[in-house]
Amino acid sequence: MKVLYVVPNLRIAHGVASYAMNYYRNIDKEKIHIDFFLLKSIETPYYDEIKNSGGKIYVLPDYKSNLKKAFKYIDCILKEEKHDIIHCNVVNSGIPFLYYAKKNKIPVRILHSHGTKSAEKKWKEIRNNILSPISKHYANTYFACSKMAGDYLFKGKSYTVINNAIDIERFIYNQDIRDSLRKELKVEDKFVLGTVGRLCEQKNPKFAIKVFAELLKTNPNAVYWWIGTGPLDNKIKDYVHRIGIEKSVFFLGNRTDVNQLYQAMDVLFLPSLYEGLPVAGIEGQISGLPMLVSDTVTHEMKITDNVRYITLDKSLDEWVNEIINISKQTNRNLDIQKLIEAGYEIKASTQKLSDKYCDLIKSITIGR
Known part of the structure; x- marks a missing residue:
């Protein structure tokens, strides 16, 4: 065939x-x-x-x-x-x-x-x-x-x-990988917020940067990783430079080690304008990551209690508070069977x- x-x-x-x-x-x-x-x-x-x-x-x-x-x-x-x-x-x-x-x-x-x-x-x-x-x-x-x-x-x-x-085995949380990678990337003492996706309007990157800039006021030790490239590469990088937070925002580009980068993150952030069902949302859950997601993303993605939804019309302060609150959800060793039974x-x-x-x-x- x-x-x-x-x-x-x-x-x-x-x-x-x-x-x-x-x-x-x-x-x-x-x-x-x-x-x-x-x-x-x-x-x-x-x-x-x-x-x-x-x-x-x-x-x-x-x-x-x-x-x-x-x-x-x-x-x-x-x-x-x-x-x-x-x-x-x-x-x-x-x-x-x-x-x-x-x-x-x-x-x-x-x-x-x-x-x-x-x-x-x-x-x-x-x-x-x-x-x-x-x-x-x-x-x-x-x-x-x-x-x-x-x-x-x-x-x-x-x-x-x-x-x-996805290949579940590749994304299961591993504390040794987390410790090693955070040391290698010099973020051992940092709070790492991450997004995986194209730099395009659908993924709402400018709003994401605004939320992170607000988070920096509360936690100047935070860093933001954006994994992926897209048509808004230059526009978003210019915006980050213009508001003066380029030392805290890292555009990691297209990576083949995303499964390991999830391990080093503290919160996965998906403030998309719309989604069918993001692959990153499943990968992040398997990695045990706390996730903050816009409520325009289908709730079918929520298989574990690590996912929290919030509406896009909430204030930046409210988004920051949710990031801080969900980051306290520290148990990364989840029941993988839930994801298997859900068909992923x-x-x-x-x-x-x-x-x-x-x-x-x-x-x-x-x-x-």
């Missing part, structure tokens, strides 16, 4: 990329071959990993300069490679992929919802609300990362929730996805 994953990119700390790679690593490659089609190429170590495992990577030509060329390339790949399934993890940009998949008789065409909002800006939201029904029209199967994300995009239609599962263990989840692929192929073939 051949499956084509359509994803925005394979940037480290990108939620959709993390989701895709977690399943790719654990799929039985003797039975299911997975290739990737990217909207944009961004430097990442995932490329070598995929190619070394036998997967192919296709990158969409710049559609802004030559839309006809981009569409022709999609049509050509889908015609020549003869995939059995296209698993499209982009909604609005998914239109040409799903259209040409149908044109080239790819039997299973999956549209996967990873969000609960189509855009940050109103005009983009209006545009995307016009485009998304077209993607849904050309798909014949719907997936979602959470019930909230599924209900948002598919509105009463039938869909399957595929959990943002990657091996069991990958088997579920594999079975679903096989069932879809069988049902659509029989229905012909």
Whole structure:
């Protein structure tokens, strides 16, 4: 069976990329071959990993300069490679992929919802609300990362929730790793607040920096780590410099050791404007981290008592008080069984996805 994953990119700390790679690593490659089609190429170590495992990577030509060329390339790949399934993890940009998949008789065409909002800006939201029904029209199967994300995009239609599962063993809390890493990074006596995610509007980075700046007034010994990169890199770094807290804020970029960095943090901070179900939220819980999360993030993510939600319209002082209060929740050795039973263990989840692929192929073939 051949499956084509359509994803925005394979940037480290990108939620959709993390989701895709977690399943790719654990799929039985003797039975299911997975290739990737990217909207944009961004430097990442995932490329070598995929190619070394036998997967192919296709990158969409710049559609802004030559839309006809981009569409022709999609049509050509889908015609020549003869995939059995296209698993499209982009909604609005998914239109040409799903259209040409149908044109080239790819039997299973999956549209996967990873969000609960189509855009940050109103005009983009209006545009995307016009485009998304077209993607849904050309798909014949719907997936979602959470019930909230599924209900948002598919509105009463039938869909399957595929959990943002992870390799639990890599993230379980380890005191020795914490002590060693905090010493190495010279934060032994610091309070470490951390965020994992792209530097983009959705993740609300400017607000996050404002909250941290307020926290510094209470605890000048605090530091803030932002793990991940994105389109707001320069803008947010300039803002940090402008308000004079650059000695306390560290932009760690795209890291392959995020599982260890969680160990060294004291609180994970996710003040997103919206989310489907953030992979970082599951990783953080497995690491036993106290987490403060905006209430725009689905409550389906809360599996342990370490997660606390707060509304974005609360004052900066209230956010700081919540960070301080939840940081006192010091038991990091959690009952991992809760996360396994909730369906976030990657091996069991990958088997579920594999079975679903096989069932879809069988049902659509029989229905012909």
